[in-house]
Amino acid sequence: MIDGFLMFSKALWGFMVQNPVMILYVLGATQLGIIVGMLPGLTATMGVALMTTLTFKMEPDSAVLILVCMYVGAIYGGSRSAILLNIPGTPANAATAVDGYPLARQGLAGKAIGIATTGSFLGSMIGLLLLAFFTPLIGNFALKFKSFEFFWLAIFGIVICGNLTAPKDPLKGWIAGFLGLFVATIGMEPYHAYQRFSFGYMDLSGGIHLIPAMVGAFGFAEIITVMKQPKLEVVKGKIDRIFPRGKDIWKYWRSIIRSGLVGTFIGAIPGVGEDIAAWTSYDLAKNSSKEAEKFGKGSIEGLLVAETGNNSAVAGAMIPVLSLAIPGSAPAAVLLAAMFIHGVRPGPLIMIEFPEFVYQVVAMVLLATTAMFVLGLSMVRPLVKVLAIRRAKLMPVVFVLCVIGSYAIQARLFDIGVMVVFGIIGYFMREMDYPIAPMVLGIILGTILDKNLVRSLIISEGNPLFFFQSPISMIIASVTLLTFFSRTRWFRALKSKIRDSIKIRILRMNNPSR
Amino acid sequence: MKQENMPKADFVVSILLMCFGVWIVIHSLQMPRFKEVGANPFSVPGIVPGILGTVIFILSLVVFIRSLTRKGYWLGLNRQTLKNFFQEISLQRMLLTIFICIVYGILMVGSLNYYLATFIFVLVFLILFQLLGSEDITARGKLLMLSVLQAVLVAGIVGAVFRYLFLVDLP
Numbered sequence: 001m002i003d004g005f006l007m008f009s010k011a012l013w014g015f016m017v018q019n020p021v022m023i024l025y026v027l028g029a030t031q032l033g034i035i036v037g038m039l040p041g042l043t044a045t046m047g048v049a050l051m052t053t054l055t056f057k058m059e060p061d062s063a064v065l066i067l068v069c070m071y072v073g074a075i076y077g078g079s080r081s082a083i084l085l086n087i088p089g090t091p092a093n094a095a096t097a098v099d100g101y102p103l104a105r106q107g108l109a110g111k112a113i114g115i116a117t118t119g120s121f122l123g124s125m126i127g128l129l130l131l132a133f134f135t136p137l138i139g140n141f142a143l144k145f146k147s148f149e150f151f152w153l154a155i156f157g158i159v160i161c162g163n164l165t166a167p168k169d170p171l172k173g174w175i176a177g178f179l180g181l182f183v184a185t186i187g188m189e190p191y192h193a194y195q196r197f198s199f200g201y202m203d204l205s206g207g208i209h210l211i212p213a214m215v216g217a218f219g220f221a222e223i224i225t226v227m228k229q230p231k232l233e234v235v236k237g238k239i240d241r242i243f244p245r246g247k248d249i250w251k252y253w254r255s256i257i258r259s260g261l262v263g264t265f266i267g268a269i270p271g272v273g274e275d276i277a278a279w280t281s282y283d284l285a286k287n288s289s290k291e292a293e294k295f296g297k298g299s300i301e302g303l304l305v306a307e308t309g310n311n312s313a314v315a316g317a318m319i320p321v322l323s324l325a326i327p328g329s330a331p332a333a334v335l336l337a338a339m340f341i342h343g344v345r346p347g348p349l350i351m352i353e354f355p356e357f358v359y360q361v362v363a364m365v366l367l368a369t370t371a372m373f374v375l376g377l378s379m380v381r382p383l384v385k386v387l388a389i390r391r392a393k394l395m396p397v398v399f400v401l402c403v404i405g406s407y408a409i410q411a412r413l414f415d416i417g418v419m420v421v422f423g424i425i426g427y428f429m430r431e432m433d434y435p436i437a438p439m440v441l442g443i444i445l446g447t448i449l450d451k452n453l454v455r456s457l458i459i460s461e462g463n464p465l466f467f468f469q470s471p472i473s474m475i476i477a478s479v480t481l482l483t484f485f486s487r488t489r490w491f492r493a494l495k496s497k498i499r500d501s502i503k504i505r506i507l508r509m510n511n512p513s514r
Numbered sequence: 515m516k517q518e519n520m521p522k523a524d525f526v527v528s529i530l531l532m533c534f535g536v537w538i539v540i541h542s543l544q545m546p547r548f549k550e551v552g553a554n555p556f557s558v559p560g561i562v563p564g565i566l567g568t569v570i571f572i573l574s575l576v577v578f579i580r581s582l583t584r585k586g587y588w589l590g591l592n593r594q595t596l597k598n599f600f601q602e603i604s605l606q607r608m609l610l611t612i613f614i615c616i617v618y619g620i621l622m623v624g625s626l627n628y629y630l631a632t633f634i635f636v637l638v639f640l641i642l643f644q645l646l647g648s649e650d651i652t653a654r655g656k657l658l659m660l661s662v663l664q665a666v667l668v669a670g671i672v673g674a675v676f677r678y679l680f681l682v683d684l685p
Contacts, residue, residue, distance in 0.1 A: 182538060182563060191557045196563060197541065223611065393664065400672055407685055417620055450562045457561065458556045458557055
């Protein structure tokens with residue numbers, strides 16, 4: 001541990017003192033990351049991917065530093081558009097919009113951004129500590145996950161997301177999630193290379209790419225919703241206070257620590273990523289909060305835990321990248337590829353071959369987090385002015401970004417079509433009270449579900465008992481099924497019956513004469 | 515959508531979703547089984563979409579049954595309600611937004627020069643949604659000038675950033 005601390009101090013010293021240009025890289029890349037994240041249509045994945053091409057000729061440590069700053073900045077930056085426009089800049093910020101946007105509509109946009117920035121900062125710091133000290137432990141735990149656990153994790157993501165985004169009618173949330181899982185099956189399947197649901201179209205055989213679908217479902221659908229209103233409402237963002245009050249944050253210290261731990265843990269699970277981290281943190285906070293009724297209506301706690309969860313997952317997602325060479329999320333996958341491009345070979349042997357690099361990455365995350373906190377709080381006032389811009393002026397710009405953002409990642413015109421189609425579907429889903437977030441999550445989790453369900457069925461030869469065999473899968477399955485059935489009428493009736501019978505027994509025990 | 519109309523919407527949408535679920539299951543069943551190459555029956559391409567289609571069908575069936583209990587089948591469609599529906603300004607604005615965005619995203623981008631297509635789209639969007647609502651002629655002139663300026667800036671800046679900073683070959 002002392003060796004680790006020394007390597008970390010050396011790396012930090014190297015970045016800050018020996019090469020001061022690095023500080024400029026940190027500030028520039030983090031600021032660019034925040035802008036990329038906050039602009040609807042540009043995601044962390046796209047930002048890191050585009051930045052990889054720009055840093056191709058740089059020294060490995062400078063290049064990786066810039067990419068880490070872009071990643072951290074973009075995941076945080078997505079909270080800006082989620083709060084100000086109700087359009088999550090990245091899928092990771094969908095949970096942020098649930099309480100961030102209502103706060104902005106109440107004229108508390110500045111406060112909401114301050115809270116989100118603090119939550120992101122604290123989340124990153126918790127993730128950072130876990131990244132530095134518990135990498136081997138969490139890496140080993142994630143290694144225990146097999147196909148059954150991954151299958152249940154995908155289903156858990158859909159059920160919990162459906163539950164949260166459609167509190168009135170979770171059934172619609174689950175339908176949206178399963179539609180997303182279906183969308184992910186379009187294209188070439190992994191076992192026999194058979195093209196499913198492509199009908200002979202070359203573009204469809206490659207599948208539906210997440211980014212254009214997400215940009216359409218969140219971005220274009222929002223444009224239609226906004227432009228539909230005859231009187232375009234301008235939300236006035238009164239900025240009474242940007243820096244959050246210490247007591248506002250301290251009040252929720254338990255939720256912050258829990259979300260940081262949960263976010264990092266989920267981020268460390270290969271392929272799962274920041275979005276599930278945010279939703280899980282949000283759900284746990286909602287279930288244990290004394291102010292559960294405020295969630296979804298502008299809860300400070302809800303906003304705080306969503307941002308703590310997603311930003312702690314950034315550091316968490318780097319744990320399997322470094323220790324196993326398996327990405328914890330989509331942007332982490334790009335980061336992993338960039339590391340290979342620059343000659344660093346992450347994987348199980350990294351602690352033997354490049355032990356300093358692990359602590360260099362920790363130092364990079366610390367610098368990026370600090371820059372994000374400083375830039376995040378100092379840039380609030382100009383950015384809240386976005387609310388004062390008339391929507392008719394803003395929306396064509398957003399659509400132009402949606403179009404070019406969808407196109408840029410693969411340079412395919414087909415992706416613009418995907419964005420438009422998903423935008424229209426997303427709009428009608430909103431109108432019918434079907435939440436969009438589970439559908440997008442379904443597209444993300446679809447590949448994980450597809451591979452692991454087939455693998456599980458092959459291993460178990462179709463025996464469903466195998467799906468509950470290991471303790472980890474049994475726990476995830478129980479939580480999933482409990483979440484699912486807890487929303488049914490008969491389950492609630494059963495619960496109240498049990499509660500009543502327990503009450504009667506207690507009363508009888510206390511007063512035996514009755 | 516008004517909450518009192520939701521059972522009607524649920525009724526229609528659940529039927530569509532049930533049909534969609536059945537369609538997925540039928541397509542999944544029609545997919546090859548690769549028996550001739552000795553493929554494991556649980557690895558066939560149709561298994562996962564087949565399961566997903568079944569789940570979508572079952573969940574939609576629950577929505578359908580619930581909409582029936584809420585009398586969602588009583589759509590109350592007649593000529594007058596349809597006429598009122600199509601005369602709603604919000605519907606017209608929604609259709610107009612979708613139309614001009616499709617024209618730009620699907621038809622113009624890729625066929626016209628990117629900068630020109632973007633300039634035309636932004637200008638038309640601003641004119642349709644801002645200028646036509648304004649009755650003051652002096653204000654209209656100012657708005658038009660500002661709209662042209664915004665369209666030039668958006669097309670120029672977005673195009674240049676993606677072309678020269680992110681090195682994207684513009685469509």
